[in-house]
Amino acid sequence: MNPPELLPRPTLRVDTNDSSPRPESAPEDAPIRVCDFSLAYGTFQAIKQVSLTIPAREVTAIIGPSGCGKSTLLRSMNRMNDFVSTVRTEGEILYRNVNIYANDCDPVELRRRVGMVFQRPNPFPKSIFKNVAWGARINGYRGNLNELVEESLQKAALWDEVKDKLHQNALTLSGGQQQRLCIARSIALQPEVLLMDEPCSALDPIATSRIEDLIDQLKSQYTVVLVTHNMQQAARVSDRTVFMLMGELVEVDRTSVIFTKPKEQRTQDYISGRFG
Amino acid sequence: MSSLPLSTAQSQFQPRLAQRRFWGAVFMVICWLLSLVSLAVLVSLLVHVWNEGGSWLSLKLLTNYASVLNPREAGLKSALWGTIWLAVLTAIFSITIGIGAAVYLEEFAARNRFTRFIHLNIANLAGVPSIVYGILGLALFVRWCRYDESVLSGALTLTLLILPVIIIAAREALAAVPSSLRQAALALGATRWQTVWHHVLPAALPGIMTGIILAISRAIGETAPLIMVGAVGYIRSVPESLRSPFTALPIQIFDWTGRPQSEFHHLAAAGILVLLGVLLTMNALAAGIRAWQQRSKVQ
Incomplete structure (x- = not known):
């Protein structure tokens, strides 16, 4: 293991947070720090030297046009890109000051602490109960599984709808319910960070607003990173917004700043709908 | 059929609907006739065999041993049990090796030149004539392993014969599992093994x-x-151990058809x-499993 680094590295100070309306809550409390990170699929450079700090218990939205690398960056944070054989990375992503791309970092352990919710709801074709309990079970959870399932479903605002049919197949739920089940499934592992990859893009507006409300509640306990192609969504739910373009991080700031007075012309062009 | 009102934009099209429909109907009739041909062949074969041997079907046929002297008393007992032994042993060998190989190739192996070479060769092996596997079995199991002319040698040879088919079928079934399922499990901190064992398999x-049952019915x-x-x-x-001498239904049928007395032809x-x-x-079992699969997906 690398010794945990006690001091933030100089590169971490690239935080473009200067114009923040209120002072940043203790910058040390940032579960994820991306340091000069680049990623390539074969010869295609998907992420170019991105540096970014994800503060704890806030919602960070990553926006940008299709193909800008926002999903790739998100998936880099819990090493879900490992399964693409042509991926090469440079730089570091630190989770609690440990480089997750170091040889001795076990992605299996990482993914329990940095959970992920996908674009399309992908519950297991098993019962609702098993969907929530499985992750805890395989990770050696020692507590009471029934309580854990109930608590997780409650946190995901799904309990009241499913409490009478916990042993029904999860595929009988509606799309929005399935997505909240996927969130419950991640929460059951008691993660620190939740990565959400366009979690509402397959849902109707009502289901979307329920998920957005849920995200707002979740941030009291979890650090949420949300990739979205929907700028209104980013504006509605996030505290900080990251704008990416062609693999580069263009600007990161408090959401209110990004959407009212961004410093970069490219950000201005994008949020005012001039491209993308 | 009422014709739709023409708009000016449509005047540039010459749909010739009647002609297109005519050729569609012709094509359908041709396909229907062709499928009738294969059905007719099957039916005529069944009718012919039934006329020849239907009256010879009896419980005695299943419980008596073969006889060279008395065709009225001859039965298939040793052949039927030989086939059952072969089917069960072949299933045990080919399912374990076949699924293991398919899971490795599909879920764990890197996609490189070496695994592509293996894939290509498995596909080639599926097309090798069965007699060639017989010669391989003779050299490998009967002579080299000294399993002699036993039911074990027979089952191992049939295993070699159907392994490529099972591996290909299993790989296709694994590849058809959506990757979102794997990602869901992996994102919950599952190892690859847990992902495969609990969800993908x-x-x-x-x-x-389905692939296994079809392959085994080919083997028997x-x-x-x-x-x-x-x-x-x-x-x-009947075989009593792995090393017993054996016969099988197709062998017994082949033997009977070669005998001069016409009673044996009816027996065959x-x-x-x-x-x-x-x-x-x-095959009905395979179809049943497929139907069950469809139903369990809906539920």
């Missing part, structure tokens, strides 16, 4: 099972490789009906 199992219809490894045409015992026809019965049962 169960999802692929009905497809794998095989004659040539079994003759090569020394299945005998006339034997008055009755034997064909028994073999067809076994095969149809297995």
Whole structure:
């Protein structure tokens, strides 16, 4: 293991947070720090030297046009890109000051602490109960599984709808319910960070607003990173917004700043709908 | 049919609907006739075999041993039990090796030149004539491993014969499992092994099972490789161990058709009906599993 680094590295100070309306809550409390990170699929450079700090218990939205690398960056944070054989990375992503791309970092352990919710709801074709309990079970959870399932479903605002049919197949739920089940499934592992990859893009507006409300509640306990192609969504739910373009991080700031007075012309062009 | 009102934009099109429909109908009739041909062949074969051997079907046929002297008393007992032994042993060997190989190739192996080479060769092996496997079985199991002309040698030879088919079917079933399922499990901190064992294999199992049953029903219809490894045409015992001498239904049928007395030809026809019965049962099983798979997906 690398010794945990006690001091933030100089590169971490690239935080473009200067114009923040209120002072940043203790910058040390940032579960994820991306340091000069680049990623390539074969010869295609998907992420170019991105540096970014994800503060704890806030919602960070990553926006940008299709193909800008926002999903790739998100998936880099819990090493879900490992399964693409042509991926090469440079730089570091630190989770609690440990480089997750170091040889001795076990992605299996990482993914329990940095959970992920996908674009399309992908519950297991098993019962609702098993969907929530499985992750805890395989990770050696020692507590009471029934309580854990109930608590997780409650946190995901799904309990009241499913409490009478916990042993029904999860595929009988509606799309929005399935997505909240996927969130419950991640929460059951008691993660620190939740990565959400366009979690509402397959849902109707009502289901979307329920998920957005849920995200707002979740941030009291979890650090949420949300990739979205929907700028209104980013504006509605996030505290900080990251704008990416062609693999580069263009600007990161408090959401209110990004959407009212961004410093970069490219950000201005994008949020005012001039491209993308 | 009422014609739709024409708009000016449409005047540039010449749909010739009647002509297109005519050729569509012609094509449909041709396809219908062609499928009728294959059905007619099957029906005429069944009718012919039934006429020859239908009256010879009896319980005695299943419980008596073969006889060279008295065709009225001759039965398929040793052949039927030989086929059951072969089917069970072949299933045990080919399912474990086949699924193991498919899971490795599909879920764990890197996609490189070496694994592509293996894939290509498995596909080639599926097309090798069965007699060649018989010769391989003779050299490898009968002679080199000294399993002699036993039911074990026969089952291992049939395993070699159907392994490529099972591996290909299992790989296709695994590849059809959506990657979102794997990602869901991996994102919950599962290892690859847990992902495969708890989610990918169960999802692929009905497809794998269908492939296995079809492959095994092919194996129990095989004659040539079994003759090569020394299945005998006339034997008055059932296999008692892996090293017992054996015969099988197709071998017994082949033996009877070669005898001069016409009674044996009727017996052979009755034997064909028994073999067809076994095969149809297995195919029905495969169809049942597929139907169950469809239903369990909906639920």
